[in-house]
Amino acid sequence: MNFSEAETKPQVAASFVNHYWEPDWECAPLPELVARLEARLAETDIFVRAARSPLYRQRWQEAGIDPAAIRSYRDLQRVPYTDAADLRLAQERHHPDEFVCSDQSPRFWVSTSGSTGVPKWVPIGGADLELARRIGHRLAYFGEKPARPDDMALAIAAPAPFISDTSTWPGLVNELRGDGPQDIRQGEAVICSFEDVAEGALMAFKRQVTVLIAFPSLIMRLAEGLTENAPLLAAQQLKQKFTLANLLAYLVTRLRQIRPRDVVKVHTGIFAGEPLDPYRRALYDAWGLKLSYNFYTFSEYQIGFCECRAQDGLHVWMDVSLPEIILQADLEREREEEGYVPPARPLWEASAGDEGELVLTHFGDTFPLVRWRTSDLIRVISTERCLCGRTHPRVNFLQRSDDLVNLGVIRFSTFTLQGKLEAITQPAKVARWQLRVSRRGYKPLLTVLVRPASGVDEAEMVAAVKTALAQVEVLRGGWESGLVCVPEVRIVPDLGDRLPTSGKFRPLVYETEGEEARP
Amino acid sequence: MTVSITPEALFSPRADEPLLHLPLAELVSQTEELLERCDLFRRAARSSLYGQRWRAAGIKPELLQGRAALRRLPFLDGTDLIAMAESRDSLRKALLTRPRIWVTSRGTSGPKKWLPLTLADTAHWFARLRRVSEMLSVEPDAPIPTFVLAINEPMPRVSNALPYLWERADYLTGGQRLEFIVAAMTMLPHNHWDRFVVQKQPQWLMASVDDARRLAQELEVKASRALPGLRRGIFWSQPLDGPAGARAELESTYGLAESFSLYLSAECREMYAECPAHAGLHLWMDGVIHEIIPDGQAPAGHEPPETLFVDQAPPGTEGEYVITTFTEALPLIRYRTGDRIRVLDTAPCACGVTHPRVLFTGRMAASAA
Ligand SMILES: [Zn+2]
Ligand SMILES: [Zn+2]
Numbered sequence: 001m002n003f004s005e006a007e008t009k010p011q012v013a014a015s016f017v018n019h020y021w022e023p024d025w026e027c028a029p030l031p032e033l034v035a036r037l038e039a040r041l042a043e044t045d046i047f048v049r050a051a052r053s054p055l056y057r058q059r060w061q062e063a064g065i066d067p068a069a070i071r072s073y074r075d076l077q078r079v080p081y082t083d084a085a086d087l088r089l090a091q092e093r094h095h096p097d098e099f100v101c102s103d104q105s106p107r108f109w110v111s112t113s114g115s116t117g118v119p120k121w122v123p124i125g126g127a128d129l130e131l132a133r134r135i136g137h138r139l140a141y142f143g144e145k146p147a148r149p150d151d152m153a154l155a156i157a158a159p160a161p162f163i164s165d166t167s168t169w170p171g172l173v174n175e176l177r178g179d180g181p182q183d184i185r186q187g188e189a190v191i192c193s194f195e196d197v198a199e200g201a202l203m204a205f206k207r208q209v210t211v212l213i214a215f216p217s218l219i220m221r222l223a224e225g226l227t228e229n230a231p232l233l234a235a236q237q238l239k240q241k242f243t244l245a246n247l248l249a250y251l252v253t254r255l256r257q258i259r260p261r262d263v264v265k266v267h268t269g270i271f272a273g274e275p276l277d278p279y280r281r282a283l284y285d286a287w288g289l290k291l292s293y294n295f296y297t298f299s300e301y302q303i304g305f306c307e308c309r310a311q312d313g314l315h316v317w318m319d320v321s322l323p324e325i326i327l328q329a330d331l332e333r334e335r336e337e338e339g340y341v342p343p344a345r346p347l348w349e350a351s352a353g354d355e356g357e358l359v360l361t362h363f364g365d366t367f368p369l370v371r372w373r374t375s376d377l378i379r380v381i382s383t384e385r386c387l388c389g390r391t392h393p394r395v396n397f398l399q400r401s402d403d404l405v406n407l408g409v410i411r412f413s414t415f416t417l418q419g420k421l422e423a424i425t426q427p428a429k430v431a432r433w434q435l436r437v438s439r440r441g442y443k444p445l446l447t448v449l450v451r452p453a454s455g456v457d458e459a460e461m462v463a464a465v466k467t468a469l470a471q472v473e474v475l476r477g478g479w480e481s482g483l484v485c486v487p488e489v490r491i492v493p494d495l496g497d498r499l500p501t502s503g504k505f506r507p508l509v510y511e512t513e514g515e516e517a518r519p
Numbered sequence: 520m521t522v523s524i525t526p527e528a529l530f531s532p533r534a535d536e537p538l539l540h541l542p543l544a545e546l547v548s549q550t551e552e553l554l555e556r557c558d559l560f561r562r563a564a565r566s567s568l569y570g571q572r573w574r575a576a577g578i579k580p581e582l583l584q585g586r587a588a589l590r591r592l593p594f595l596d597g598t599d600l601i602a603m604a605e606s607r608d609s610l611r612k613a614l615l616t617r618p619r620i621w622v623t624s625r626g627t628s629g630p631k632k633w634l635p636l637t638l639a640d641t642a643h644w645f646a647r648l649r650r651v652s653e654m655l656s657v658e659p660d661a662p663i664p665t666f667v668l669a670i671n672e673p674m675p676r677v678s679n680a681l682p683y684l685w686e687r688a689d690y691l692t693g694g695q696r697l698e699f700i701v702a703a704m705t706m707l708p709h710n711h712w713d714r715f716v717v718q719k720q721p722q723w724l725m726a727s728v729d730d731a732r733r734l735a736q737e738l739e740v741k742a743s744r745a746l747p748g749l750r751r752g753i754f755w756s757q758p759l760d761g762p763a764g765a766r767a768e769l770e771s772t773y774g775l776a777e778s779f780s781l782y783l784s785a786e787c788r789e790m791y792a793e794c795p796a797h798a799g800l801h802l803w804m805d806g807v808i809h810e811i812i813p814d815g816q817a818p819a820g821h822e823p824p825e826t827l828f829v830d831q832a833p834p835g836t837e838g839e840y841v842i843t844t845f846t847e848a849l850p851l852i853r854y855r856t857g858d859r860i861r862v863l864d865t866a867p868c869a870c871g872v873t874h875p876r877v878l879f880t881g882r883m884a885a886s887a888a
């Protein structure tokens with residue numbers, strides 16, 4: 001075989017029902033998966049290696065943890081949690097190389113977004129890349145429709161040193177190795193970063209894009225941009241080929257707005273980086289999407305969770321990680337009670353409807369996560385076997401549980417804003433404030449509630465707060481580029497938290513997403 | 520059919536080593552065979568970039584034979600590629616087969632050129648990069664792992680691929696000697712990756728000349744003090760030698776012991792590098808045909824300029840570099856790159872490689888101005 005022949009080999013047609021990459025793992029009964037997890041815990045050296053890392057070493061010692069003695073899930077439950085703040089702190093004090101837990105040197109270092117201003121750095125080794133790749137192949141069989149050679153994908157990726165920049169070329173080289181599903185042939189792709197998104201999208205349109213892989217908010221922004229430029233686009237078509245039909249189309253678009261769905265036929269969207277649900281309806285309307293899948297991963301973890309064709313939650317892999325959940329009520333208590341350590345329950349024993357923070361332990365070779373608090377709130381959909389046949393528990397991702405103000409692509413720390421608000425002196429100091437995140441249509445809307453320290457002219461106070469908001473560069477960029485709404489500021493004389501039991505102040509509240517999310 | 524590389528050849532260390540040392544005449548005759556086998560002219564004639572234009576010039580592609588026949592064909596240049604990408608229709612008519620992925624030129628001036636690659640084209644590109652990485656892997660006393668700072672540009676720009684293909688080449692066939700941080704200059708103000716780089720102390724720097732200069736400006740202290748561990752630089756997009764060459768400047772800015780010039784372009788699907796003998800960049804003779812339009816010919820608008828095959832050009836010849844590629848998705852036939860070259864020598868190099876050596880000395884327009 002050579003690669004030219006590979007390009008022309010016939011597509012395996014016929015049904016795509018219940019195909020798996022590793023059925024023995026993907027569809028094993030849940031109790032069997034748990035048993036295999038226990039067996040793995042009994043023999044892994046991951047905790048001994050992890051204990052070398054300054055991320056865990058000291059805190060484990062203080063908690064009296066002997067890493068060699070962690071041999072079961074019961075043992076693991078005694079190990080303290082670790083989170084992004086721990087990592088930031090450790091990385092301030094220790095050389096990056098100390099975080100490498102493998103005997104092999106890393107292949108890449110990637111950075112996380114640094115929403116709080118201090119990026120975290122994560123080493124990724126060869127074995128980690130191979131594992132993420134193997135699990136990634138499973139996703140090829142997840143959708144209702146497999147990828148086809150005549151698909152044309154537009155994918156939007158973040159620039160290096162973000163992890164998403166690492167996917168394109170190593171992926172193609174792996175394919176050259178003959179790796180991956182042989183019965184699925186990928187189509188064409190235009191992959192671009194935020195920077196080139198306008199040009200990239202235009203190219204994808206010319207190539208008749210059928211698949212979108214991106215942040216949902218970016219894709220909706222693209223649709224809005226297209227709407228703004230619609231007459232231009234039609235004019236271009238007219239120039240390209242002058243026919244009566246094109247002339248009519250041109251005249252019509254001058255009267256009514258054009259939607260992407262009138263120009264291209266996109267059938268599938270794969271969306272990551274933010275919850276998909278608020279955007280789903282709008283995406284379907286604007287793009288004529290038939291299928292959309294939510295995808296989740298993060299730099300420290302690298303393995304992807306995805307919605308399957310049942311579209312009833314994302315499958316959380318039990319064979320490459322050990323997922324737990326800290327229930328919402330315990331999170332509340334943690335916020336209120338100094339020193340309270342909330343318990344985590346195994347995800348496989350959770351009930352449908354449970355909500356809380358996802359905690360992951362995985363068997364990463366270079367940078368193992370041990371009871372890592374993801375700060376992502378999940379809702380458990382089910383631990384029953386899915387319609388697709390897979391047995392790994394299903395969850396939906398809701399929001400963040402930490403101080404991160406998550407407006408989709410636009411994220412920043414409440415502490416960043418706190419600094420700006422506290423710097424206000426005229427017309428009055430800010431006595432109390434709260435951020436509320438909601439949506440206008442599908443678009444994230446930040447509302448800042450402010451109680452001034454003394455009675456002032458409201459308009460002046462609002463102006464002062466708006467100036468402070470504009471100093472949060474990423475936020476300003478967000479509204480200037482139309483990714484989020486222009487924030488609203490409200491002066492409220494009495495700023496209670498609306499949380500009945502809590503005497504404690506909550507700086508950030510996500511308002512429920514439901515009916516209001518409809519466009 | 521097009522040039523094909525088997526997976527075995529692609530992933531065996533130094534698999535194409537024998538090709539590097541073949542006598543030049545033999546490399547030329549291999550090219551002739553390749554032209555025949557790939558049926559390049561008839562294949563290319565199916566593309567709107569060539570068919571009509573050739574017919575208008577009274578050329579019958581079925582009668583074209585051997586690389587000498589190239590000389591009768593009209594040139595192609597960047598404006599043709601930009602026009603090709605203008606519409607859905609023009610793209611469809613130009614492409615010979617559905618590509619797998621698109622890359623663009625840097626497009627620092629004017630619109631970007633979009634170039635299609637199939638999986639086979641990617642294989643060819645990877646093979647080239649592997650050859651270059653093997654050529655540069657000889658470094659006495661290099662620490663293992665050698666830490667590499669590679670500054671790329673975001674997708675779809677062509678330099679995005681370089682560090683990743685290099686990493687895969689090292690991982691799969693190179694003995695896993697390297698460790699990478701890949702970073703884009705556009706991210707520097709957002710996540711200050713320079714601070715991490717200073718902590719980690721790279722030994723190699725891979726970057727375009729512009730990005731290397733910009734990084735030096737951004738570092739809080741002088742680059743050679745901030746990054747004292749740097750020993751080697753691999754630079755592209757601008758010449759290191761010649762009147763505007765950046766070699767001395769970059770070597771002194773970063774305190775480098777050695778630097779290498781690399782030629783990388785979206786159009787070319789190739790990668791040429793200076794060898795450890797530092798006697799020019801080797802133009803690979805297998806899988807691409809190189810011509811030069813020597814300086815001093817009639818200006819545009821008159822007769823089309825005459826070219827020389829680079830392997831037949833006397834040392835010292837200077838002019839515009841013209842390539843013919845066997846790219847599966849869209850071969851470029853007599854593409855005027857707009858890059859100036861100076862032929863250094865067509866005799867075997869001190870490093871033992873027989874492929875001709877040239878210097879890239881800048882852009883045509885720049886030197887005309
Ligand atoms: Zn399922
Ligand atoms: Zn040489």
